[in-house]
Amino acid sequence: MKRKGILIVVSGFSGAGKGTLMKQLVHSYDNYALSVSMTTRNPRPGETEGKEYFFVSRQEFEEQIKKGGLVEYASYCDHYYGTPREYVEKQLEKGKDVILEIEIQGALKIKKQFPTALLMFVMPPSAEELKKRLEGRGTETPEVIAKRLRRAAEEAEGIENYDFIVINDRLDECVEEMHKLILAAHETPERNEDFIREMRKELEAFIQ
Ligand code: ADP
Ligand code: 5GP
Numbered sequence: 356m357k358r359k360g361i362l363i364v365v366s367g368f369s370g371a372g373k374g375t376l377m378k379q380l381v382h383s384y385d386n387y388a389l390s391v392s393m394t395t396r397n398p399r400p401g402e403t404e405g406k407e408y409f410f411v412s413r414q415e416f417e418e419q420i421k422k423g424g425l426v427e428y429a430s431y432c433d434h435y436y437g438t439p440r441e442y443v444e445k446q447l448e449k450g451k452d453v454i455l456e457i458e459i460q461g462a463l464k465i466k467k468q469f470p471t472a473l474l475m476f477v478m479p480p481s482a483e484e485l486k487k488r489l490e491g492r493g494t495e496t497p498e499v500i501a502k503r504l505r506r507a508a509e510e511a512e513g514i515e516n517y518d519f520i521v522i523n524d525r526l527d528e529c530v531e532e533m534h535k536l537i538l539a540a541h542e543t544p545e546r547n548e549d550f551i552r553e554m555r556k557e558l559e560a561f562i563q
Contacts, residue, residue: 360388360447361546362469363454363537364462367477368507370489372523373456374407376477379530381454388446389454393419396434399494409439426468429460432502436461452537459513466516473540475533476517480524482507 367373381387393409395416404410411419416435419425428437438455446453455465465472479485485507489500514520519536523529544551 358450358541359546359549360449360451360453361537361541362443362447362465362472363387363452364465364472364474365454365456365477365533366459366462366474366510366517367523368479368485368510369503370485370492371477371479372488372526372529373477375526376523376530376533377454377456379526380533383530384534386450386452387454388442388449388451389456390438390443390446392436392438392455392457393425393428394434394436396436427457427461427464429458429464431458431460432499432506438465459510459516463513463516471546473537474517474519475536476514476520477529478520478522480522 365373365377377389381389391405391407391409393411393416395411395413396408398404398408398410402408413435416428416437419437419439420428424440425437426440426443428435430436436457438457438461443453443455455461457465462474466474479488486500486504489495489503495503518540521529521532521536540546
């Protein structure tokens with residue numbers, strides 16, 4: 356039976372290392388497809404159009420919402436972020452596991468639409484380390500960093516909605532841990548309904 360792709364939602368506080376982890380995961384294994392979101396925030400130095408994000412104006416973003424072009428979208432620290440629908444649907448059909456690196460409101464919307472989506476929450480080893488990483492990245496002003504840390508405190512309230520937490524202490528170990536958890540998630544009954552149904556049908560045929 357053809358392997359079915361699943362949706363993998365990866366959330367976590369800003370600066371926890373989600374982007375870094377996902378780049379390495381996709382680089383290390385070929386069963387993953389990383390969805391590129393659309394956003395109204397400005398590119399950071401080094402970010403390029405279509406690689407980290409599709410950078411659009413508020414007007415363009417709102418047009419996509421109206422057209423139904425986004426699987427989900429949310430507002431985060433004064434900007435819109437959303438997941439383009441077409442890429443996700445095509446990659447799932449191909450049997451790829453599609454990774455959505457999105458914040459918590461979007462994660463909950465995905466779980467409603469796709470009950471077999473796997474929700475993972477990336478944590479730093481400590482809050483102090485989170486602050487260090489955000490400051491060390493050097494891409495945001497102190498005001499924006501403060502806003503993101505306040506947002507982290509809010510997001511921490513929603514962690515229980517996730518299937519797993521993963522701690523990003525040593526990068527390589529965390530990537531391996533995530534890959535193992537995803538492989539294990541593929542083996543749950545709710546993600547194998549077609550196979551189970553088929554098996555039952557074949558067993559029934561023995562009885563008749
Ligand atoms: P996020 O996508 O969650 O906002 P990033 O991937 O941009 O976070 O990582 C934030 C900063 O922390 C970056 O400068 C990155 O190089 C660094 N970083 C990521 N993972 C680790 C790790 N395991 N140990 C130390 N620094 C890390
Ligand atoms: P950043 O500005 O640091 O790249 O992202 C800010 C937050 O937006 C992060 O928590 C990131 O996971 C989230 N995000 C990125 N893309 C999307 C998206 O398509 N939908 C939602 N809901 N959140 C997103």
